[in-house]
Amino acid sequence: MILSVTKSVTKRKQALDFNQLGLSDETLQTLAKIGYQRPTPIQAALIPLALEQLDLIGQAQTGTGKTAAFALPILELVELKPDKPAAIVLTPTRELAVQVSKEFQKLAGDRELSIVCLYGGKPMKGQIDQLKKGAAVIVGTPGRVIDHLKRGTLSLNAIEFAVLDEADRMLDIGFRDDIEYILKRCPESRQTLLLSATLPPAILELAKLYMHEPKMVNFSLNKVAAETIDQYYLLVPEELKFDVLLDLLRREQPQQCIVFCRTKLGTERLYRKLIKSGAIAGLGTIHGDLAQSARDRMMQDFREGKISCLIATDVVGRGIDVTGISHIINFDIPELSDDYVHRVGRTGRMGKTGVAFTLVEPWQRAELAKIERKINRQLAQDPMQAEVDRVAVEKLGMKLGTAAKSKYRRAL
Numbered sequence: 488m489i490l491s492v493t494k495s496v497t498k499r500k501q502a503l504d505f506n507q508l509g510l511s512d513e514t515l516q517t518l519a520k521i522g523y524q525r526p527t528p529i530q531a532a533l534i535p536l537a538l539e540q541l542d543l544i545g546q547a548q549t550g551t552g553k554t555a556a557f558a559l560p561i562l563e564l565v566e567l568k569p570d571k572p573a574a575i576v577l578t579p580t581r582e583l584a585v586q587v588s589k590e591f592q593k594l595a596g597d598r599e600l601s602i603v604c605l606y607g608g609k610p611m612k613g614q615i616d617q618l619k620k621g622a623a624v625i626v627g628t629p630g631r632v633i634d635h636l637k638r639g640t641l642s643l644n645a646i647e648f649a650v651l652d653e654a655d656r657m658l659d660i661g662f663r664d665d666i667e668y669i670l671k672r673c674p675e676s677r678q679t680l681l682l683s684a685t686l687p688p689a690i691l692e693l694a695k696l697y698m699h700e701p702k703m704v705n706f707s708l709n710k711v712a713a714e715t716i717d718q719y720y721l722l723v724p725e726e727l728k729f730d731v732l733l734d735l736l737r738r739e740q741p742q743q744c745i746v747f748c749r750t751k752l753g754t755e756r757l758y759r760k761l762i763k764s765g766a767i768a769g770l771g772t773i774h775g776d777l778a779q780s781a782r783d784r785m786m787q788d789f790r791e792g793k794i795s796c797l798i799a800t801d802v803v804g805r806g807i808d809v810t811g812i813s814h815i816i817n818f819d820i821p822e823l824s825d826d827y828v829h830r831v832g833r834t835g836r837m838g839k840t841g842v843a844f845t846l847v848e849p850w851q852r853a854e855l856a857k858i859e860r861k862i863n864r865q866l867a868q869d870p871m872q873a874e875v876d877r878v879a880v881e882k883l884g885m886k887l888g889t890a891a892k893s894k895y896r897r898a899l
């Protein structure tokens with residue numbers, strides 16, 4: 488198995504209409520009904536190749552229409568009967584699993600389709616009952632899928648189509664062994680699609696091991712991020728970050744925004760502090776320490792617009808697909824530059840414009856430079872910087888005397 492990277496695929500002339508992609512009339516009717524007028528670039532490139540039953544690596548992330556790019560070929564190619572799952576989609580998070588299954592169901596239109604969503608945090612019993620009733624498609628997180636395999640409540644020996652969604656994230660979380668465990672239990676003859684925003688060596692290695700001469704379809708998010716999202720940074724000492732965040736939110740009046748923090752604790756703290764301040768309406772938070780039911784509720788409220796400002800960690804923030812997100816604020820600069828790309832990709836979706844702000848503590852300048860190298864673009868300094876500097880010098884000066892004051896000036 489050799490990884491054949493076909494650059495030409497990316498240059499393929501983009502089809503303008505769904506009816507040029509080789510989809511059936513039934514599917515075309517459903518797409519018209521649900522109001523999808525034109526394929527997105529990833530759909531235009533990926534669907535015809537997937538229909539040729541090729542294994543594919545698509546470099547794209549949530550928000551580009553990638554779910555339909557794999558769900559439509561599955562609906563066309565696989566006989567989806569409830570007696571045995573014939574397709575499996577693995578996702579890194581519960582939120583993404585739910586999202587994918589909803590989109591799948593929507594795309595199935597009038598077709599009878601039993602999708603079972605398997606993820607942790609929910610009792611096994613309900614999922615086992617659902618599996619017993621029949622599952623044609625499984626969408627799940629690797630850990631819970633394995634739980635079912637080990638209990639014998641799920642069998643993958645009739646799988647014809649496997650999808651690894653947000654594969655890079657699954658590897659980041661440490662799902663590599665789980666993915667291998669699952670793929671080894673699917674027939675070798677299956678078709679495999681791998682979607683990933685980034686393609687680190689570990690992904691290519693996985694592809695080499697478990698895919699048949701995969702073709703690469705590149706819609707690099709780095710490019711997308713650079714093109715459709717205005718991105719700014721502010722150098723802010725830690726003590727001032729909260730005030731700067733409030734000023735940004737007041738100035739920008741986002742339609743909907745996500746404020747990202749690095750840690751669960753930091754996320755919860757910031758959320759509470761914002762609530763206490765009473766300055767911002769429509770607050771919500773989502774992080775791994777919350778019970779699944781609370782996470783589901785927050786997501787639902789965010790989707791429905793009841794929450795307009797969501798404070799989140801990377802893991803849960805990553806899969807969020809809400810088209811109205813106008814702003815991303817990195818309250819904490821992400822540790823990994825890939826995470827920056829993912830966070831910022833939550834806005835500017837489906838061709839809309841978005842704006843992202845990153846608060847950088849002066850000692851984190853190297854991290855900012857790393858991100859800039861990653862996206863091949865320099866972030867613009869927000870005009871509020873002058874005011875932040877003035878207050879910073881004043882405050883630090885008052886608190887720590889002139890040495891700290893000049894140290895801070897030098898850091899700037």
Ligand code: AMP
Pocket residue numbers: 522523524525526527530548549550551552553554555590808837
């Ligand atoms: P995804 O990247 O798969 O998470 O899709 C992002 C959002 O775009 C979802 O809400 C989809 O329902 C929507 N979507 C996907 N493809 C299209 C299309 N061709 N036209 C309009 N909306 C779409």
